[in-house]
Amino acid sequence: MAKNLTGDLTVASANRLSDGVVVFLDDSGHWTSKFERAAVARDKRASEILLERAKAEAFSVVDPFLVAVSQDDDGTIEPLSLREKIRVSGLTFQAIAAEAVRYA
Amino acid sequence: MPDTYFYRYDDFDRTLLSERVDQFRDQVRRRLSGELTEEQFKPLRLTNGLYLQLHAYMLRIAIPYGTLSTKQLRKLAEIARKYDRGYGHFTTRQNLQLNWIKLEDAPDAVAALAEVDMHAIQTSGNVIRNTTADHFAGAAADEIEDPRIWCEMIRQWSTLHPEFSFLPRKFKIAITGSPNDRAAVRVHDVGLRLWRNPEGQVGFEVIVGGGLGRTPIIGKTLREFLPKEDLLAYLEAVLRVYNRYGRRDNIYKARIKILVHELGVDKMREEVEAEFASTRDSALKLDPQTIEAITSQFAPPPLPHRPAMVGAVEALKIEDRDFALWLKSNTAPHRMAGYRIVTASLKPAGAPPGDASAAQMDGVADIADAYSWGEVRVSHEQNLVLPHVAIEDLPAVYAVLSKLGFAEANVGKITDIIACPGLDYCALANARSIPVAQSLSNHFSNLARQHDIGDLKVKISGCINACGHHHVGHIGILGVDKNGVELYQISLGGDVDFGKTSLGEIIGPAVGADEIVEAVDALVATYLERRREGERFVETYRRIGAEPFKERVYGAV
Amino acid sequence: MALYREGHIAPIDDDGPVALPLAEWLQAPTQAVALANTDQFNALRTHLGRLKLIALNFPKYTDGRAYSQARLLRGRLGYRGELRATGQVLLDQLPFMLRCGFDSFESEQAGFGAALARARTLFSVVYQGAEDDRLPASLLRLKRRNASEKLAAE
The missing domain is CATH 3.30.413.10 (Sulfite Reductase Hemoprotein, domain 1)
Structure with missing residues (x-):
């Protein structure tokens, strides 16, 4: 579940049912793994509508929820919480590779 | 000669396992087709070890009593390559977690496990879980x-x-x-x-x-x-x-x-x-x-007589200081003279504790085939164990483990850290564990210094569920979230040695991620100053109490 | 609520006696009682021969208390009448329920009757005894071993 961070801007996220990949609802109502394509709701009412839309499109995903984000002047969005940053960007360290015999 | 020196599946066990795979395959099919809701499916997938984590599904594979044949270990490597990103995480309950599994592949992955008499049954959910045992059992x-x-x-x-x-x-x-x-x-x-x-x-x-x-x-x-x-x-x-x-x-x-x-x-x-x-x-x-x-199926391997005193080993001890340290910390007494139990440390400096690549799993399997009767154990301290190694073979085993990066002479020492996957993977976590373990591991990497500090168990959990067993760490570290910032509570004095099982006590306010190394350094310095001859960290703590440690930490941080 | 019994793919008519909640039933015992999963049922002991139906409840399918009640009623008290699972009853519970001695089921889930028809065939091996008289693998192994030893001796 999303951390209790209050921000006005939100995007809708979930994990894809078939493989667990992190996905976001885009403007056309499709789930995308590309965070930058996420539809951004700009106020509380729009967030409620976004979550309703996400739940209506939840057949192929698991448990949609809202993620609080910030947005730069150039339109770049970023999640507020560390948890959601990690969901977007992946591990914060280098995992060992399949054929590696040493951790480097 | 039997295939293994532990329980061997028969047709009853194999039939049940294959029927369970079929049942799970049908459950996954019904979920993917929408017949089952997530609410209905979740307990079903959990009782077959399948979690949904932050980035993907995670499959927790049971390793009953922490005992693996080399055939099984190689299969785990193969499954990690084929269905995951080629590595796995050995856990404090002697299980193996694969972090990047797809739901649609999960039935094939558990079918592959069944080929070597393994499964993920009851590794999660509100059920009786995999029973764990002493990782030195039988040796x-x-x-x-x-x-x-x-x-x-x-x-x-x-x-x-x-x-x-x-x-x-x-x-x-x-x-x-x-x-x-x-x-x-x-x-x-x-x-x-x-x-x-x-x-x-x-x-x-x-x-x-x-x-x-x-x-x-x-x-x-x-x-x-x-x-x-x-x-x-x-x-x-x-x-x-x-x-x-x-x-x-x-x-x-x-x-x-x-x-x-x-x-x-x-x-x-x-x-x-x-x-x-x-x-x-x-x-x-x-x-x-x-x-x-x-x-009778657990009858030990017929270990032949091997010399208890080996000239080459004694010579190498003098010649190679790291080998001498490794012998001290990473090998343990075996019930047979002429043998030692070897722990392969999955905690090389800076590595995520308990992780092994597919190549490393294959490598350990090769070593076990050559030197340990084809048997490997998983310890609850997230290391692998070669239970029956002849003293004569120790230099060779040390050499091949070194090549794998698993010969760090740190078992039981400050960098033999237990850590849960934390916020990098886990949907329940509040803070990261692995990067904290990595910075401590790098900071204290000097082996001579680690051996001087002696036995010191550091255990890190990323949330209150305590998968990293922080309550029973000599130094326990618990990640918490405060208004979106990761902070770490430090406790002292936990232990799980029999008769002395005790829970650690929090010493003061939580510290930031960038202050953890300094704080642990202060704890260690306090110990080194105050310890008596032969006294371990936790014993000094019991004798002098928390005050001197607190003063040092909160004065220094 | 549809009622299922083994041997019938389609729901069957519920023409039996109405199960009364335990407190009510104790006032005037009839042939059918409905237990909450927190009810103690020693009071039933003397009436077991007359009871035709005991309904056990699953308020949520993850609440497994009624499995223990079922085993105690069957195994400990020797109840032989109908034992019905009510509440949230889903087809994936059937192998467990059948083994604990349930023999009728209320469920709204699609495909429940077909699943019931297959439920006893999902697992041909069991590891523990329960209320369905199936022999656990450990006993079958013993039998087999003793049989082969006997054969070898002959």
């Missing part, structure tokens, strides 16, 4: 009896148990066969300790209601001595009392430890004994022939 010099025989009995009895598949909460059992407990039996829902009574019979001390997590409690003795043939009848009684009366109104109060706490251990004993009076002489009483049939 340790101080062992009374091999605990894995009884783990196997429990494995069979608990698998798909029709009455106990929807318990109030998860249920974890651990067994030790040695007076020096290496299985943490006092912090399990049920801990079993094999011991010999004054009449010379071997049976179990049954300990109930221990556990870490939100409410850490040290288990209490429910029965001093349980005859071995009554094990399953008694466990069925315990589980029935728990299933009927354990709390279900609050997930945080649903473990058996809360029931024991609320009833009191005497009332709990009364309830269990009343139930046991009825189950004791039922079909659950273990038949001597059944006990014998399973015991």
Whole structure:
């Protein structure tokens, strides 16, 4: 579940049912793994509508929820919480590779 | 010669496993087609070890009593390559977690496991989980009896148990066969300790209601001595009392430890004994022939005589300081002269604790085939163990483990850190664990210094569920989230050595991620200044108390 | 609520006696009683021969208390009448329920009757005894071993 961070801007996220990949609802109502394509709701009412839309499109995903984000002047969005940053960007360290015999 | 020196599946076991794979495949199909909702499916996937984490599904594979054949270990490597990103994480419950599994691949992955008599059954969910055992079982010099025989009995009895598949909460059992407990039996829902009574019979001390997590409690003795043939009848009684009366109104109060706490251990004993009076002489009483049939499968390998004193080993000890340190920390006494138990450290400097690549798994399998009778163990301290290595072979084993990066001479030392996956992977975590472990591991990487500091167990959890066992770390570190910032609470004085099981106490306000190394440095410095000859960190702490440590940390940070 | 019994793919008519909640039933015992999963049922002991139906409740399918009640009623008290699962009853519970002695089921889930028809065939091996008289693998192994030893001796 999303951390209790209050921000006005939100995007809708979930994990894809078939493989667990992190996905976001885009403007056309499709789930995308590309965070930058996420539809951004700009106020509380729009967030409620976004979550309703996400739940209506939840057949192929698991448990949609809202993620609080910030947005730069150039339109770049970023999640507020560390948890959601990690969901977007992946591990914060280098995992060992399949054929590696040493951790480097 | 048998394929393995532990339990070998027969047609009954294999049939059940393959039918379970079919059932799971059908459940996944129904979920993908929409016949099952997530709410309906979640308990079904969990009881087959499949979680949904932050980035992907995670498959938790059972390694019963932490014992693996090299064939099984190679299969795990193959599955990691084929269905995951080529590495896995060995856990504090002797399981292996694959972090990048797809739901649509999960049935094929568990079918591949079944090819080598492995599974993910009951590795999650509110069921009886994989029973853990001393990772030195069958090899340790101080062992009374091999605990894995009884783990196997429990494995069979608990698998798909029709009455106990929807318990109030998860249920974890651990067994030790040695007076020096290496299985943490006092912090399990049920801990079993094999011991010999004054009449010379071997049976179990049954300990109930221990556990870490939100409410850490040290288990209490429910029965001093349980005859071995009554094990399953008694466990069925315990589980029935728990299933009927354990709390279900609050997930945080649903473990058996809360029931024991609320009833009191005497009332709990009364309830269990009343139930046991009825189950004791039922079909659950273990038949001597059944006990014998399973015991015989754990007959140890026929270790030939090997020299106990080897000139080449003694010479290398003098020549290579790191080898000498490795011998001290990473090998343990074997019940046979001429042999040692070798621990392959999955904690090289800066590495995520407990992780191994597919290539490393294959490498360990090769070493075990060459030098340890084809057997590998997983320890609850997230290392791998080669149980039967001849002293003569130690230089060769050291050399090949070094090539794999698993010969760090740090077992039991400050960089042999236990850490849960934390916020990098886990949907429940509040803070990251692995990067904290990495910075500590890098900071303290000097082996001579680690050996000077001596035995020091650092355990890190990313949330209150305590998968990193922070409560029983000599130094425990718990990640918390404060307004979106990761902070770490430090506790001191936890321990799981038998008879001395104790829970750590928080020493003060949580510190930031960038302050952890400095704080641990201050704790270590305090110890080094105040220790007496031969005194371990935790013993110094017990003698002088928390104050000197607190002053040093909060003065310094 | 549809009622299922083994041997019938389609729901069957519920033409039996109405199960009364325990407190009510104790006032005037009839042939059918409905137990909450927290009810103690020693009071039933003397009436077991007359009871035709005991309904056990699953308020949520993850609440497994009624499995223990079922085993105690069957195994400990020797109840032989109908044992019905009510509440949230889903087809994936069937292998467990059948083994604990349930023989009729209320469920709204699609495909429940077909699943019931297959439920006893999902697992041909069991590891523990329960209320369905199936022999656990450990006993079958013993039998087989003793048979082969006997054969070898002959």
